[in-house]
Amino acid sequence: MSRDKDRYLxxxxxxxxxxxxxxxxxxxxxxxxRVSLSxxxxxxxxxTWAGLKNYINLFSDPRFHVDIRNTLIFTGVFVVGxxxxxxFLAVMLDQGLKGEGFFRSLFLFPMxxxxxxxxxxxxxxxNPAEGDRLSGFNLLFSYLHxxxxxxxxxxTENWGIAAIALAAIWQMSGYTMxxxxxxxxxxxxxxxxxARIDGANELQIYRHIILPLLSPVTLSALIILGHMSLKVFxxxxxxxxxxxxxxxxxxxxxQTTFDGLxxxxxxxxxxxxxxxxxxxIIPYIRYTLKTETQQ
Amino acid sequence: MNKKLYTLMTLLVAAALVLSACGPKASxxxxxxxxxxxGEAAGLEAMIKVFNEKYxxxxxxxxxxxxxxxxNARAVLATRLQAGDxxxxxxxxxxxxxxxxxxxxxxIKPLNDLYQSEGWLxxxxxxxIPLISDNGNIYSVPVNIHRANVLWYNPAVLEANxxxxxxxxxxxxxxxxxxxxxxxxxxxLGEQWTKMHLLETVLLGTLGPxxxxxxxxxxxDWGSPEVTKALENFQKVLTYANSxxxxxxWQDAAKLVVDGDAAFNVMGDWAEGYFRxxxxxxxxxxxxxxxxxxxxxxxxxxxxxxxxxxxPDEEAAxxxxxxxxxxxxxxxxxxxxxxxxxxxDCDKALFGEYLxxxxxxxxxxxxxxxxxxxxxxxxxxxTEIDTALGLFVQNGDLAAFQNALVAACKNSGPCK
Numbered sequence: 001m002s003r004d005k006d007r008y009l010x011x012x013x014x015x016x017x018x019x020x021x022x023x024x025x026x027x028x029x030x031x032x033x034r035v036s037l038s039x040x041x042x043x044x045x046x047x048t049w050a051g052l053k054n055y056i057n058l059f060s061d062p063r064f065h066v067d068i069r070n071t072l073i074f075t076g077v078f079v080v081g082x083x084x085x086x087x088f089l090a091v092m093l094d095q096g097l098k099g100e101g102f103f104r105s106l107f108l109f110p111m112x113x114x115x116x117x118x119x120x121x122x123x124x125x126x127n128p129a130e131g132d133r134l135s136g137f138n139l140l141f142s143y144l145h146x147x148x149x150x151x152x153x154x155x156t157e158n159w160g161i162a163a164i165a166l167a168a169i170w171q172m173s174g175y176t177m178x179x180x181x182x183x184x185x186x187x188x189x190x191x192x193x194x195a196r197i198d199g200a201n202e203l204q205i206y207r208h209i210i211l212p213l214l215s216p217v218t219l220s221a222l223i224i225l226g227h228m229s230l231k232v233f234x235x236x237x238x239x240x241x242x243x244x245x246x247x248x249x250x251x252x253x254x255q256t257t258f259d260g261l262x263x264x265x266x267x268x269x270x271x272x273x274x275x276x277x278x279x280x281i282i283p284y285i286r287y288t289l290k291t292e293t294q295q
Numbered sequence: 296m297n298k299k300l301y302t303l304m305t306l307l308v309a310a311a312l313v314l315s316a317c318g319p320k321a322s323x324x325x326x327x328x329x330x331x332x333x334g335e336a337a338g339l340e341a342m343i344k345v346f347n348e349k350y351x352x353x354x355x356x357x358x359x360x361x362x363x364x365x366x367n368a369r370a371v372l373a374t375r376l377q378a379g380d381x382x383x384x385x386x387x388x389x390x391x392x393x394x395x396x397x398x399x400x401x402x403i404k405p406l407n408d409l410y411q412s413e414g415w416l417x418x419x420x421x422x423x424i425p426l427i428s429d430n431g432n433i434y435s436v437p438v439n440i441h442r443a444n445v446l447w448y449n450p451a452v453l454e455a456n457x458x459x460x461x462x463x464x465x466x467x468x469x470x471x472x473x474x475x476x477x478x479x480x481x482x483x484l485g486e487q488w489t490k491m492h493l494l495e496t497v498l499l500g501t502l503g504p505x506x507x508x509x510x511x512x513x514x515x516d517w518g519s520p521e522v523t524k525a526l527e528n529f530q531k532v533l534t535y536a537n538s539x540x541x542x543x544x545w546q547d548a549a550k551l552v553v554d555g556d557a558a559f560n561v562m563g564d565w566a567e568g569y570f571r572x573x574x575x576x577x578x579x580x581x582x583x584x585x586x587x588x589x590x591x592x593x594x595x596x597x598x599x600x601x602x603x604x605x606x607p608d609e610e611a612a613x614x615x616x617x618x619x620x621x622x623x624x625x626x627x628x629x630x631x632x633x634x635x636x637x638x639x640d641c642d643k644a645l646f647g648e649y650l651x652x653x654x655x656x657x658x659x660x661x662x663x664x665x666x667x668x669x670x671x672x673x674x675x676x677x678t679e680i681d682t683a684l685g686l687f688v689q690n691g692d693l694a695a696f697q698n699a700l701v702a703a704c705k706n707s708g709p710c711k
Contacts, residue, residue, distance in 0.1 A: 041675060043377070043397065043399070044377075129539045130538060133556065240542070241486055245689050258373070259677075260678030262678075
């Protein structure tokens with residue numbers, strides 16, 4: 001009896017948030033899907049059925065090709081870079097050096113900064129001006145007589161987006177370090193000792209003991225960083241504004257919808273973004289839920 | 296006791312609500328803009344002061360939204376309009392940016408009667424009116440005028456290299472060849488939108504005003520050889536520009552000219568206000584001329600105000616528009632903003648040397664509209680052109696660029 005009452009009460013208590021999520025998340029997703037299947041162009045809603053026209057046009061749209069290419073490069077550089085650098089920092093910190101707390105905070109701090117701030121600062125650092133107007137990293141390289149390192153950063157033809165990924169790596173590698181460090185600390189020392197007794201060297205210990213035990217951490221990092229890079233918007237806007245060589249789907253969506261009033265096309269891009277993130281996230285959520293209930 | 300007190304309080308609150316609803320209702324006008332900083336905000340304040348003096352019983356509500364040169368404001372405005380909650384009047388670039396978006400959506404009203412009663416038709420240039428009209432209806436009141444086709448140059452750099460100010464595109468190429476050979480960056484260029492700004496002036500300079508106007512009415516074929524020639528000129532102009540253009544704002548690019556790091560820059564005449572801010576002197580630190588090929592043509596853009604359909608207080612909104620179009624209002628706004636009046640009868644003594652020369656040209660030249668700044672093409676068309684331009688700058692494929700421009704005119708412009 002009292003158990004039933006508890007149950008009703010709990011349902012009653014969570015119902016406002018369920019309702020809000022239903023309306024403001026799933027309701028609007030459904031509405032966006034409907035808009036993406038319409039002819040809506042201009043300020044006034046127009047729900048004339050267009051079928052998959054908006055999606056089909058996107059796949060033959062040269063700008064969307066640029067977007068997909070940029071997203072792939074960005075994701076590749078950003079995810080691999082953050083994981084490698086984060087793992088390296090975590091292993092270094094795990095050696096029990098003095099002042100570990102200080103370095104841990106130091107590497108984590110960039111994560112607390114907004115992408116806009118990172119973007120503005122890196123815009124200065126990655127200044128591609130030449131000749132007398134050298135500045136930022138390029139000026140530093142010139143002082144250090146490392147002139148071969150001077151480059152055009154985010155204005156490099158075709159690969160500029162990779163320079164933006166460097167700023168993102170700077171921002172997120174501390175976070176990757178933190179989760180790897182937690183993972184390393186959870187591996188019992190007995191395992192390493194046992195391996196040493198069996199004659200394994202340090203490299204073999206990492207290869208055969210540590211890395212396999214850290215694979216769930218790597219998976220989490222992959223998913224979290226991966227879905228962030230699919231949605232990247234503010235960092236690019238802060239570094240370069242709306243310029244086609246650094247275009248990504250989120251910027252195209254914003255520009256075509258609010259500057260160009262192509263609501264149908266904008267909604268289609270939004271839905272494609274949602275689907276690509278979902279493909280990454282949903283298997284992961286199912287996997288974690290399953291392992292958690294098993295435990 | 297407690298209950299009595301509660302009842303009393305409820306009654307009091309109810310009474311207060313009823314009374315406040317019955318009280319004398321002050322008239323108010325809500326004006327929406329993206330003028331939140333610098334000379335624009337100061338100019339708006341000056342114009343509000345004129346308004347308050349003329350209409351002391353109308354409360355002015357300044358609903359300005361900051362950020363992104365109006366991008367944010369327009370997103371907010373779109374949301375409000377879709378929710379049926381329009382401000383009484385709002386700012387927009389005169390021409391197709393307003394017409395294509397808000398007339399098509401039936402959200403703004405024609406103002407022909409106001410133009411008649413206020414006598415504006417006789418004080419604004421004849422060639423301006425068709426550019427801010429649709430089917431004979433005038434839809435906005437231009438407050439200020441900026442010129443897009445201005446070639447800024449560094450007089451000392453030109454003199455040192457024996458180059459005179461070019462008046463035709465071919466002379467311009469010859470001048471830039473000389474400069475390039477001398478190791479000077481001939482042209483300062485900035486991020487993507489400044490390239491569109493350059494494109495529109497080169498189109499005008501190559502095609503001339505009539506054919507240029509025809510691009511936007513469907514009379515000039517975007518696929519024609521003349522347009523190909525104009526695009527080739529544009530492609531050639533780009534080869535004279537600084538290599539780091541993608542990372543420069545318009546200010547950065549303009550500054551290269553006054554600092555002597557580049558010879559020419561094509562930018563609207565708001566650059567002049569920036570040069571003054573930098574403490575530069577006209578004619579010694581910077582000179583100006585129409586973009587080569589467009590002598591005698593004034594490529595304009597303008598901030599203007601509209602009358603909302605379903606304005607909460609239409610009379611107050613019209614009062615605001617009267618001030619916005621008046622000599623007094625425009626003379627208050629423009630010297631502060633660093634632009635010239637849309638009216639041709641403003642007092643020249645209020646303006647600086649450059650602006651005085653612009654006022655002369657405004658009153659005498661052929662007026663054509665700017666693409667980048669919303670006069671000649673609606674927003675959808677403009678973003679399609681912007682995308683095509685961005686791809687062209689990246690891949691240099693001129694034929695694909697022209698095809699995309701033809702397609703853009705068909706999809707979003709008047710071309711059939």
